[in-house]
Amino acid sequence: MEQNVNRNKSENNSKIFRRSIFVVKNIKKGDSFNISNIRRIRPGNGLSPKYYEKLMTKKSLVNLKAGEPLTRKAFKWVHYKNCLKLNFFNFI
Numbered sequence: 001m002e003q004n005v006n007r008n009k010s011e012n013n014s015k016i017f018r019r020s021i022f023v024v025k026n027i028k029k030g031d032s033f034n035i036s037n038i039r040r041i042r043p044g045n046g047l048s049p050k051y052y053e054k055l056m057t058k059k060s061l062v063n064l065k066a067g068e069p070l071t072r073k074a075f076k077w078v079h080y081k082n083c084l085k086l087n088f089f090n091f092i
């Protein structure tokens with residue numbers, strides 16, 4: 001369960017040193033995510049690395065360019081009790 005946490009300024013500044021999931025090869029709509037087209041790298045501007053393993057069997061809902069962070073736009077999100085969760089069951 002994800003929580004909204006108020007972070008102090010120094011912790012917000014250190015977010016760039018965290019990892020996130022990035023697209024390393026162009027991905028077309030409907031292509032599967034795999035170890036050759038996404039990676040967990042710095043900076044932490046994209047989707048959390050905790051979703052990496054779950055993505056390996058899923059397909060993209062949009063075209064994605066190499067070098068951009070993987071964000072919510074590639075997935076369907078559902079609302080559960082005032083928080084967003086990644087819906088891994090509604091992929092193409």
